[in-house]
Amino acid sequence: MTTPDTNPTTGSRRVRANGDGTVYQRKDGRWEAAGYVLATGDTRKRVSVYGTTRKDALAKLTEKTAASNRGVPVVSAQGSLGAYLTYWLENVAVHQLRENTHTRYAAVVHQYLIPGLGRKKIAKLAAKDVRTWLNELRTVCQCCARGIDARRKPDAQTDRRPRCCALGKCCGKHLSPLTLAYLHSVLKSALEHAVREEEIPRNVARNVRTGTPRPRRFEPLTTDEARTFLFAVQGHRLHALFELALRTGLRKGELLGLRWEDLNLTASTASIRRTLQRTSTGGLTTLPTKTVSSERRIALPAPCLRSLRDHRDKQTRERKKAGRNWKESGHVFTRPDGHPIEPATLTRHFKALLRRAGLRQIRFHDLRHSTATLLLEQGVELVVIKEILGHAHIGVTATVYAHVRLRLQRDAIDLLGRALHNPAETTTQPDDGDDPPLCAAHVR
Incomplete structure (x- = not known):
């Protein structure tokens, strides 16, 4: 069956082929294009995309149709978050991330996101659901919740033996703030792509504040140790x-x-x-x-x-x-x-x-931190250290080595304090010139 369509420039009506979909202007002024694409379970579903112009709406529909022709299913907003995360890993993240990063993302999705939020409808996911999930991860022992210790095989050489939930005594293994922030970031990345594909109107994970975790502590070598x-x-x-x-x-x-x-x-x-x-x-x-x-x-x-x-x-x-x-x-x-x-x-x-x-x-990575720390202690500018280390932004260098800069500030303040100590405690001989000395204290 064909659908008549009107050319906005000439006003003439043309016939669209079967399967091309329809495009029309809504009452609110936006253009809507609709067509059938491949969905999960080898089924086809009708989807609608919107644009400010007719050309924009058709381009979005063409993109979805092309992906459907390549065999990439479109995830419905009525589906579960677990189904969308699986689709995102297999069809989106795999092409955008390094292999090792994709492996870590997959572990986060299968170990934490799907068990905790996978049954939620992606369209009905709320910020309260994300916050509740993070709070549970923060307070519940993951060893007991996932039965990690019960599956551990005894090994005398590596000391891999049951010591927590398998013995009925919780070890209190909670996730660190850095790990929680990483889980949260993976969820935000997945939902952000769902927003770009117009599956959901907004990224609810961005409305949840997890706080800024403390940076990972490292122990660089001192000058003598180096x-x-x-x-x-x-x-x-x-x-x-x-x-x-x-x-x-x-x-x-x-x-x-x-x-x-x-x-x-x-x-x-x-x-x-x-x-x-x-x-x-x-x-x-x-x-x-x-x-x-x-x-x-x-x-x-x-x-x-x-x-x-x-x-x-x-x-x-x-x-x-x-x-x-x-x-x-x-x-x-x-x-x-x-x-x-x-x-x-x-x-x-x-x-x-x-x-x-x-x-x-x-x-081994602390050797890199040692280089930056020793350079900072020698008074090298941050911008030079950024170029040596290959950081993307100077803010990364300034944030990672903030404790070093604080120590240098303390040394500078102590140096100023020694310069401004009580002049009465210092005995100096006046100069031979007519003018008295500017300061009776020795400045180092």
Whole structure:
């Protein structure tokens, strides 16, 4: 069956083909386009989209029809939130997120969002429902609620043995404020896309305030500890990597993804273009940098240049020794057979070095924090540190290292206090000139 349609420019009537849908102007002035598209359960449903002009409404309907022709179902607002979250993960987020980020989002959806809010109708979801769900996560022991401890298999070596709900004694394992904020952000992202697809009129999760969680605490190395660490890594096979990490603040993936073509030892620079990560499907994979700002060029200090040249000579000897077993990957830091280094393997080497040096156990990422902290304590401007670390915005640098800036402010105030101490306590000899000294206190 065909539907007559009027051309707004010529006034003539034309016939739309079967399945093209209809488009007309509403009494409120908006244009509405309606047509049948693929829905969940291999069914077809009629959907309506709206626009300020006829062309805008038709473009939106064409977009939904094209997605339907590709086999992507349109989720109805009458459906459950669980169904929409599954659709969002499989058809939207998978194309917009990195694989590891998508894996974390999927774990959040299946472990927390669907069990807590999945049965709610997405069109009837209210801010009160989201707030109630977050409050329950904040107060209920997740080990008991999800039966984590009951499913744990006893293992004497890893100490994986029942100690909570399986024994009838709650361990009180509650989610941290940072985890709650992350769960909330995933829900907001999913609902925001539902708003863009005009499935719901507003994002109710944005109306729920969870508060600003305290930033994750980190323990950077002090100046003396940094010297001890640099002394401990001398002679280690990956000496150049650890020295580069502490002196430049590169991320673990950026260090492992570094290639010789990225280094210009003559100009003393390094171009950061990629990162090495292990993904669930691709294994050890080279990916683009974390953000656009992370792709940068940094200056290499003289000690790093010397250690990198020594490392290149050592790698040449390893290549000759390996012979046919050598795997040419082009990476600066590799295993003795040329294969890329696993991030987990690098972490084990780092922990062993800390124990051998007698230093406290910290994360490998804390070397990056140590670089920024030591630079701040030396008076380096935040904008320079932002460029070195590759932060997207200077606000990230200022927020993460706010405690360091506070300590520097305290030192500056103490310095001013020593300069403004009681002049009567200081005995000074007047100058030979006619004018008396400007201040009787010594200013450091």
